[in-house]
Amino acid sequence: MADFENLVDRIYEAAADADLWPQVMHDLGGAVDGAGGIILTRRSDAWLGWRYSAALAPGAEEFMRDGATRTQATARMLALNRAGFADAQEVFTEEEYLADPLIAEWGALAGLHHAAATAIPVPSGDFVVVQVNRRIGQQCFSRGDLARLDAFRPHLARAGLLAARWRLQKLRAAAEALAMIGLPAAVLDATGKVLAANALIEGLRSHLMWLPKDRIALVDPAANELLRRAIAEVDDPTASSVRSFPVKGAAGDPVVVHLIPATGTARDLFEGGFSVLAVTPLAAPSAPDAALIQGLFDLTAAEARVAGGVAEGLTLDEIAARHGVTVGTIRSQIKSVFAKTGAARQSQLAALLAAQTKIPLK
Incomplete structure (x- = not known):
């Protein structure tokens, strides 16, 4: 598991070099005993770009191009209006979650289940979504897990701001x-x-x-x-x-x-x-x-x-x-x-x- 300060440093490095995001997302997931993570940018109803760790790779490209606009996960997470990470169980029943394209068309195929995610607004109308997943059979994310992820959130937000300005x-x-x-x-x-x-x-x-x-x-x-x-x-x-x-x-x-x-x-x-x-x-x-x-x-x-x-x-x-x-x-x-x-x-x-x-x- 990467230590906090080292991972924070690499989050800022990834703002300038997008090829670093897959390893950063892997280590962010590892900080809460997760399989890995994905970071995405979105404007209006269009997903603009994404990078993910190896554990989330199976089916990711197909889902982002064909299924991402059909999942209810983003809309429900935004409706929480929380400046922090939330577990999917807070916005879905178990039956709804298993039926949602996020799991039915991607997560389950990659051996993933529980997810914790946050949405971070950045200038020019974009927002950044960061999601980490655990493998099938693991417990959902606890309040302590979400608090650990929240400690990284300000740094993810600043990295998004820097990347948008450099862009x-x-x-x-x-x-x-x-x-x-x-x-x-x-x-x-x-x-x-x-x-x-x-x-x-x-x-x-x-x-x-x-x-x-x-x-x-x-x-x-x-x-x-x-x-x-x-x-x-x-x-x-x-x-x-x-x-x-x-x-x-x-x-x-x-x-x-x-x-x-x-x-x-x-x-x-x-x-x-x-x-x-x-x-x-x-x-x-x-x-x-x-x-x-x-x-x-x-x-x-x-x-x-x-x-x-x-x-x-x-x-x-x-x-x-x-x-x-x-x-x-x-x-x-x-x-x-x-x-x-x-x-x-x-x-x-x-x-x-x-x-x-x-x-x-x-």
């Missing part, structure tokens, strides 16, 4: 970096709320409308419907929504809008489910370099070369011949590019890249 700084820096190479851009969360925007996109009044509650819309109704659909499906790499499309301005001047899902290392616990909205002229006079495109889509150098070949209109055989690799290698790389960009076909990928740049192939 906003990083998103603003990303938007400003795009402005430096002439791209109007904004960062949107999973619900379409604007988290950061550069001055260039704020000036596009002929193409964009700024709505209440930090929302953005396109003046072109057909394009705006495509944008709304793309935002709703931003976390689904197999979605059929178009993520690169032309937009007519109020004066008829066209631009191309790209919705770029954040993937891989671009995401962490407090940045789940966001995307970059970038705007380019229909015929861009200059192009961002390959490093920028790799960063936007989280591509490797090899994947960027394949994407560039697709943008040129080359076949996979031609791309393979150009770089002296097998077609099988190129097929594997193009699948990875599709997953990272949200494109489903080569033509869709070409459309996404064509208005921005032809990635240098050397």
Whole structure:
């Protein structure tokens, strides 16, 4: 069992490095003889990101994507309005608890039963949920157990505050970096709320409308419907929504809008489910370099070369011949590019890249 001060130190370290949360959640659970824990961020009805210890891993991803919105646990816990941890038995009867998706579709399959959880508000409307579980056959959490967990709660709250502030700084820096190479851009969360925007996109009044509650819309109704659909499906790499499309301005001047899902290392616990909205002229006079495109889509150098070949209109055989690799290698790389960009076909990928740049192939 980790000692109190050491675990507190690592909670603050995890605020800056989300990869530390699984071990922190394991040790937090261990502090009260639990199997482990999970930490989640939520806005409105959307779960934005989560990290969990190994004991909670079986079925966790499937539950968070498909079942988390159906559990009554969060709503009942919030109704307690308690600034501390609560045992699930305080808000459920045993029959209700066993039937709830939290246990029926996840916990029982992972060999877990009793849970203690707390909800912690953080700035910008998010809140953080921390839950620890015990294995089937163990007793529920006692008042002493909850008191021990409550001792960590202020530190979890401060870590959440720090992570949220660092998150906003990083998103603003990303938007400003795009402005430096002439791209109007904004960062949107999973619900379409604007988290950061550069001055260039704020000036596009002929193409964009700024709505209440930090929302953005396109003046072109057909394009705006495509944008709304793309935002709703931003976390689904197999979605059929178009993520690169032309937009007519109020004066008829066209631009191309790209919705770029954040993937891989671009995401962490407090940045789940966001995307970059970038705007380019229909015929861009200059192009961002390959490093920028790799960063936007989280591509490797090899994947960027394949994407560039697709943008040129080359076949996979031609791309393979150009770089002296097998077609099988190129097929594997193009699948990875599709997953990272949200494109489903080569033509869709070409459309996404064509208005921005032809990635240098050397």
